[in-house]
Structures are given as C-alpha cells and as structure tokens.
Amino acid sequence: MRIDIVAVGRLKKGPEAALVADYLDRFARTGRSLGFPAVTVHEVEDRRGGGMAAEAELLARAIPAGAALVVLDERGAQPTSPEFAARLAGFRDAARDLCLVIGGADGLEAGLRDRAEWQISFGRMVWPHLLVRVMLAEQLYRAATILAGSPYHRA
Ligand SMILES: C[S@@+](CC[C@H](N)C(=O)[O-])C[C@H]1O[C@@H](n2cnc3c(N)ncnc32)[C@H](O)[C@@H]1O
DSSP states (O other): OOEEEEEESOOOSSHHHHHHHHHHHHHHHHHHTTTOOOEEEEEEOOTTOOHHHHHHHHHHHHSOTTOEEEEEEEEEEOOOHHHHHHHHHHHHHTTOOEEEEEOBTTBOOHHHHHHOSEEEOSOSSOOOHHHHHHHHHHHHHHHHHHHHTOTTOOO
C-alpha cells in the first residue's frame, strides 16, 4: 500500500508546513506497526492561469494509477474520525493504494470530484487549502491512534 496526498499549491516554510510535517511524522511512527506506509506529498501548481481545468490535468498526472481516489471537498460526506480510521484500515486490508486530493483556491474540477470514490468534507464551511492540508494530516495521525487503541482520541 502507498498513501499520497496530492495538493494544489506550494506550502512555504511556516506554521502550516511545520504542522503538516509534525502530524505526518507522527502518522509514520504510529502507523508503521499498523502496516501503514509514510505519506508522500505531491504539490502541483499551474503558473499559467489555466484555472481549475489546468489544475485538474496536473492533479490527474500526479495521482498514482490504480489508487483509490479520495477528494477533499466541502460538499462531501462528513465521516467521524473513527469512520475515517475504519475506511483507512479497509484500504490497507485490501492492499489498495490511497490518494487524497486537495484543490486550490477555485476548488476541484467537477469531473475529478465525480471520479472520486469518496468525497470527504471537514464541514460545510470553506477552509483555506493550506489549513485543509494540516487538518488532513492530523486526521491521518488521529486515525492511526484510533486503530492503535492509544488515548489520543478521547471521544
Ligand atoms: C479554498 S477551497 C476551494 C473552495 C471552492 N470554492 C470550491 O468550490 O471548492 C480549496 C480546497 O480546500 C479543500 N476544502 C476547503 N474547505 C473544505 C471542507 N470544508 N472540507 C473538505 N475540504 C475542503 C478542498 O479540497 C478545496 O478544493
């Protein structure tokens, strides 16, 4: 199994980058004994102003072939953290690669969203994509702690 996050935009050095690195590092350490690989992050950027369609093309090229496509979108389903953890374990148990996609300022192209087998929402409000990256990294770590039975997730 491999897990990729494919995201529009470059994360510059700063608090968001530090948080993403910290949570992904924690996920790697907690997830190792659960059979999860470290997460690889791919960033794509369209510098020609081609909008969502150009971004969708760049994203599509970065999505590993055959991976289960999961997009982050405010219109998606709102799983609980244990539900997210269970689904993550399901991908692992089925030996499926997982690719989690985060859009840019204009969002994700409808065609790409429709191709996804799961659309996840972190609530109906729109969040900046850099914060969504932080939240996703935290949820991955939280999922690993839930599956490991560690006390981090107290709900
Ligand atoms: C600034 S938002 C784009 C909003 C855009 N107006 C749209 O219609 O999608 C950038 C990206 O962050 C992610 N995002 C923002 N809010 C989200 C939420 N509530 N749940 C899940 N993902 C979200 C999505 O991947 C989105 O494409």
